Amino acid sequence: MxxxxxxxxxxxxxxxxxxxxxxxxxxxxxxxxxxxxxxxPFFKAVIKGDLETVAKMIEDGSDVNLRIGGKTPLMYAARYNRADVIRLLVGKGAVVGAKDNQGNTAMKLAELANAKEAMEVLKEMS
Known part of the structure; x- marks a missing residue:
């Protein structure tokens, strides 16, 4: 046994x-x-904060308001505190007030992540 x-x-x-x-x-x-x-790849560059790659991909036709999983590149940049990427995306036409499937904006996602630089930039650009 x-x-x-x-x-x-x-x-x-x-x-x-x-x-x-x-x-x-x-x-x-x-x-x-x-x-x-x-x-x-566009979202990956945004998350990493690779400003050069994000700029090049926008130049090559990537949509700054593309949604994957209900979220835009701006939402990911806010979530991961990528202030320079936020400036670039908004400068290229990203919608600051867009909401994801749960009703969160980029600002709300930055707040949830305590991404202070992202919150400051989003306030400036709203």
Whole structure:
């Protein structure tokens, strides 16, 4: 009986280790490591705060008011405290008062994230 219980416990332990070792698709706001390959490149550049790439992609035709998951690039820039990207997006026609599927604006998302620079820039540009 002891051997059966030990065998079952070992199988459970080994299988849980296998599940825990699988790669997770994570967006980490601290190291900005974006491992999800399904993210639109324009949104990825906005989240990273890559101003040059964002400017180039807008120049090449990326829509500053495109919505993915109900959110615009401006909302992501606000959420991740990307003040320079916010200025660029608004300067290129991003709608500051747009709301996501939950009714949040870029300002609200900045407030929720405590993104102080983003809040200041959004106040200036509203």
């Amino acid at each position: 002891k051997k059966s219980i030990m065998t079952v416990l070992m199988i459970l332990f080994i299988s849980s280790v296998n599940f825990a070792s699988e790669d997770l698709q994570v967006l980490d706001i601290y190291d900005y490591e974006l491992v999800d390959n399904n993210i639109d």
